[in-house]
Amino acid sequence: MGTMPEEILMAHGDGGKLARDLVAKAFVEVLANPILERLDDSAVVELNGRTAFTTDSYVVTPIFFPGGDIGKLAVCGTVNDLATSGARPLYLSLSLIIEEGLPREDLDRVIASVREAADEAGVVVVTGDTKVVDRGSADKLYINTAGIGEIPEGVNIAGDAARPGDLVLLSGSLGDHGIAVMSQREGIAFSTRLTSDCAPLNRMVSKMLEASPRIHCLRDPTRGGLATTLNEIAHQSRVRILIEEMSIPVKEEVASACEMLGLDPLYMANEGKLVAVVPASDVEDVLQAMRRSRYGEEAVIVGEVVLGEPGRVAMRTRLGTTRIVDMLSGAALPRIC
Amino acid sequence: MCLAIPARIERVDGHEAEVSMGGITRAISIQLTPGAKLGDYVIVHAGYAINVLDQQEALETLQLFEQMAKLAEEEA
Amino acid sequence: MKFVSEFRDPKAAKGLLASIHRRSRTPARLMEFCGGHTVAICRNGVRQALPDTIDMVSGPGCPVCVTATADLDKAIAMAQIPDVIIATFGDMMRVPGSQTSLERARASGADIRVVYSPLDALAIAQANPDRQVVFLGVGFETTAPAIAASILTADEKEIRNYSVLSLHKLCPPVIRALLEAGDVRLSGLICPGHVSAVIGSRPWAFIASEFGIPCVVTGFELLDVLHGIDRLTAQVEAGEAKVEIAYGRGVKRDGNPAAMRLMEQVFEPAPAEWRGIGTLPESGLRIRSDYQRFDAECLFEIDPGVPHDQTDCICGDILRGTQTPLDCKSFGTACTPETPIGPCMVSSEGSCSAYYLYGDGNHA
Secondary structure, eight states: OOOOOOBOOGGGGSSSHHHHHHIIIIIIHHHOOHHHHHOOSSOOOOOOSSEEEEEEEEOOSSSEETTEEHHHHHHHHHHHHHHTTTOEEEEEEEEEEEETTOBHHHHHHHHHHHHHHHHHHTOEEEEEEEEEEOTTSSSSEEEEEEEEEEOOTTOOOOTTOOOTTOEEEEOSOSSHHHHHHHTTSTTTOOBOSOOOOOOOOHHHHHHHHHHOTTOOEEEOOOTTHHHHHHHHHHHHHTOEEEEEGGGOOOOHHHHHHHHHHTOOGGGSOOSSOOEEEEOGGGHHHHHHHHHTSTTOTTOEEEEEEESSSTTEEEEEOTTSOEEEOOOOOSOOOTTOO | OOOOEEEEEEEEETTEEEEEETTEEEEEEOTTOTTOOTTOEEEEETTEEEEEOOHHHHHHHHHHHHHHHHHHHHHO | OTTTGGGGOHHHHHHHHHHHHHHOOSOEEEEEEEHHHHHHHHHTTHHHHSOTTEEEEEEEEOTTTTBOHHHHHHHHHHHTSTTEEEEEOGGGGGOOOSSOOHHHHHHTTOEEEEOSSHHHHHHHHHHOTTSEEEEEEOOOTTTHHHHHHHHHHHHHTTOOSEEEEEOOBOHHHHHHHHHHHTSSOOSEEEEEHHHHHHHOSGGGHHHHHHHOOOEEEEOSSHHHHHHHHHHHHHHHHHTOOOEEESOTTTOOTTOOHHHHHHHHHHEEEEEEEETTTEEEEEEEEEEOGGGGGGBHHHHOOOOOOOOOOOTTOOHHHHHTTSSOGGGOTTBTTTBOSSSOSSHHHHSTTOHHHHHHHHOOSSOO
């Protein structure tokens, strides 16, 4: 008699034997590390100096998409939030809300991705939780990760630190993640070789900070895209930011998909890109550090912080005129992160 | 709403076609452009080709623009 | 992207701009009828680059913006019928109806799905044989043939649970009504490129012959828009008024006869209510009686209630070109894309949305 395909049942979330079994085999064995293996109620760690702490929930659909899955996203998203605060990411928590009936195979695939992404980033998952909800009460799998990292002395990255004269750097092409996920959506499916850019950026950030500890701002332009991120910085720092249309890198497939769907790459989600606002004196060094890093090979200068109406982002068009770049408003793409 | 973009026909199967535009491919209907064939460029709106693009005209228009660009450069 | 990127070349754009500047002497007010042109103009910062002699004003060519509140209420009422799935283009979701919007109705449990093509709606119908799929047919002559084709396909494949709520509208009648009303004096008209791809350039002849206004059928890329403005300026300066095609790669004088035939097979002209303008005869499309079984109006009994528009909304004036979004006291304050009062702020092709997102050309 062959083995029956395993599915996650309500019992897997109730703390009983089946649940403990799942935790041991599906999570602890795969994510293996001494802290997690203790399975205490809390993970106990020692931290030095200023600590960055962040959390994010991941509800992307579909959970498997070209270039990644919800597990990889859950690690990279949180690692990147720590990195863009100038922190060295160390520990993650992993909380799962599983819809009854999710194939065990899918869960295993996601956890394997979590492990792979965590290894690449150099972080460990030290604590977690599992809940199972009735069929229909969740869409396959939702994940929450919280992350802790240490901020080295002398590093002061903040959203309000941008100053006129600074230059704005972008690590690579816009919209890869948003479009890769959209391509799987029922009703607008199209074929593309495009894959999500989902990636952990902390190692690149370390190199950037080595090149210049004077970087003012770092952000990862996820939901809402570059436009929203720059508007946030412009608002927090009370400055005006001017970007160059002809400098913005967009892959041809992303541009085509956006044209087809009436979307703008400036607003598309990215999961493996970052924006850096850097004093002009240090730009060359930071740019070189990015280009020598994995995930930053195509880094470019896309604009500058200028004098003018604070809180505003504008773009110099290919015509040489200037027009506003507003925050994302109106219909956003549903559940791409 | 009048969003329509040029795409190249890569495959035809009766009223259906597969088109490519800038690296992505999609299935569309050519019910409205029954003469469209492999290699043609069509203008695609809401999943339907609404016209076959006249490549010769496109070329001529671009040539006209090139001349105007040269003129502007000379004047500057 | 072939046939797209070349039409965005900055050098060529400068060449076209130079030509416009060289030609333009007489103050001219040009209307871009189509919302797609408004977006192309705003996004590329075209207004700022034009000579001071040229003034651009937007017209009613945004099918979402001109959908009457009463019609939207009908769609929302249909969404509340059990077993009905509404399939719609995305833009309609957030337009405020008299009581609510499709988006809010969906949040309250109505099954409303955004699609890119009526083919997607057909697929939903086939996948859900015990549900009724109603496609919201919003759009001008660019879109109507596609909807007609979807009805013929449903007929051919014996798909019995697909119907269309036809809210389609026709462009020439509304332009005629605008010009006859005389509220806005135009020196030239940028004619919609993709509507013309279907209906050709002949339907615009009356604009030049009866009203003496030059018209140029224009495409949507940056160079197309500048080319259209350049040709209009040439006509204005020469004192001419004729119909020209500046989008030769996409438009033939006779349009696309096959598309028009399908459209005429399924639809017939009927009176239609245009938001902000009123009811115009023969300005909309109704599904012919031969295809009644695909007509959602005939299939469902609904009570949409008494329609009422927000009183602060001047979308009607904006659609007729007599006011701009900047003239509206709610613009950017009470009315924003997050909290829209009227459809011009909701639709991705609405003037208010374009002005809000890209700036008005003066404050950027």
